[in-house]
Amino acid sequence: MQFRWEWEVFLRDTGGGETYLDWMISAWGWTLTVSACSWVVAVLAGSVVGTLRTTPSAWLGRLANAWVELFRNVPLLVQIFIWYHVIPSLYKPLQEVPSFILVVLALGFFTSARIAEQVRAGIQSLPRGQREAGLAMGLTLAQTYRFVLLPMAFRIVIPPLTSESMNIIKNSAVAFAVSISELTMFAMQAQEETSRGIEVYLAVTGLYMATAFAVNRVMAFFEARLRVPGYVGSDH
Numbered sequence: 001m002q003f004r005w006e007w008e009v010f011l012r013d014t015g016g017g018e019t020y021l022d023w024m025i026s027a028w029g030w031t032l033t034v035s036a037c038s039w040v041v042a043v044l045a046g047s048v049v050g051t052l053r054t055t056p057s058a059w060l061g062r063l064a065n066a067w068v069e070l071f072r073n074v075p076l077l078v079q080i081f082i083w084y085h086v087i088p089s090l091y092k093p094l095q096e097v098p099s100f101i102l103v104v105l106a107l108g109f110f111t112s113a114r115i116a117e118q119v120r121a122g123i124q125s126l127p128r129g130q131r132e133a134g135l136a137m138g139l140t141l142a143q144t145y146r147f148v149l150l151p152m153a154f155r156i157v158i159p160p161l162t163s164e165s166m167n168i169i170k171n172s173a174v175a176f177a178v179s180i181s182e183l184t185m186f187a188m189q190a191q192e193e194t195s196r197g198i199e200v201y202l203a204v205t206g207l208y209m210a211t212a213f214a215v216n217r218v219m220a221f222f223e224a225r226l227r228v229p230g231y232v233g234s235d236h
Contacts, residue, residue, distance in 0.1 A: 009196040010203070020190055020200075027186035028207050034103060034172045034182060035211075039165060041108025042115050049112060050119025051145055064116065071113035077174050079106045084178045099178040107175075111168050118160045122153030155226045162219035166212045183207060 010021040018026075052064035071079070083106040088094040094102070126149060134144030176185035187204040191197040 003198075005199065006196055007199055009194050009199055012194065014193070020194065023181075023190070024183070024186055024203065024207075027181050027183045028211075030175070030180060030182040031169070031172050031207075032211065034100070034107065034175050034180065035169045037104045038107035038111065038172065039168050041104060042111035042164070042168065043161075045109060045112035046115025047119055047150070050116035051123065051150065053116065053120045054123045055141070068113045068116050071109050072117075076107070076110050076171055077177060079110055080174050080177055082106075100175075100180060103175045103178055103180060107168065107171055111164055111171070114164055115161065118157045118164070119150075119153060122157040123149050125156060126152055152228065155228050158219060158223040158226060162216060162223070165215050165219060169211050169215065170208065 010024065011019050014020055014023055049064045049067050052060045053068070055061060080103060083102040084099060088097070088102075123145075130148055130152070131144055134148040135141065139147065172182060173184040175182045176188065179185070183204050187200050190200045194200065
């Protein structure tokens with residue numbers, strides 16, 4: 001029997017006054033929101049942790065290493081459940097925090113461990129003389145990192161940051177586990193209600209691919225504009 005496409009499934013009413021297309025667009029918005037907020041958390045936390053891993057302070061370095069090992073070696077879905085079920089049980093005020101915030105923290109901290117490694121590598125790839133030059137000019141160590149090392153390091157690590165930006169979009173799918181109506185949850189529920197899994201999952205796959213491609217192009221634009229002239233890699 002020949003398969004018959006039924007793309008008009010997206011024009012059906014869900015029973016709640018909206019079509020499946022409306023629902024999918026709303027779910028896409030949640031995916032983008034979770035991804036964007038988690039990316040901000042990941043970059044901020046990852047930058048701090050990655051920087052601490054290169055400072056002369058041994059105890060700060062050990063603390064930063066512990067952060068990376070903790071969030072890098074525990075599966076993301078497990079971390080989601082810990083933030084959603086375990087931590088609120090130990091700290092009651094978190095029971096009032098929306099699940100969206102908990103997912104953003106879990107996904108952001110998980111990704112921050114990977115970004116921290118990239119920031120550390122970016123800083124360590126710079127010539128040692130740059131730090132000494134900043135200190136010799138009268139800058140404090142913190143000012144040297146802020147005005148000299150980190151601006152250069154971020155320009156170097158844009159390519160791996162592009163990969164992490166795309167990964168965070170894909171990893172946002174775990175938000176379905178705590179009932180956030182993002183694209184993966186939409187696909188699962190719409191498939192059950194319509195029995196048109198092929199059309200539903202193809203459409204959702206297309207949205208994930210389009211989003212990741214758009215992020216890739218945006219990051220490629222910044223990479224081209226911010227590329228360090230003459231930089232050839234970590235052996236520079």
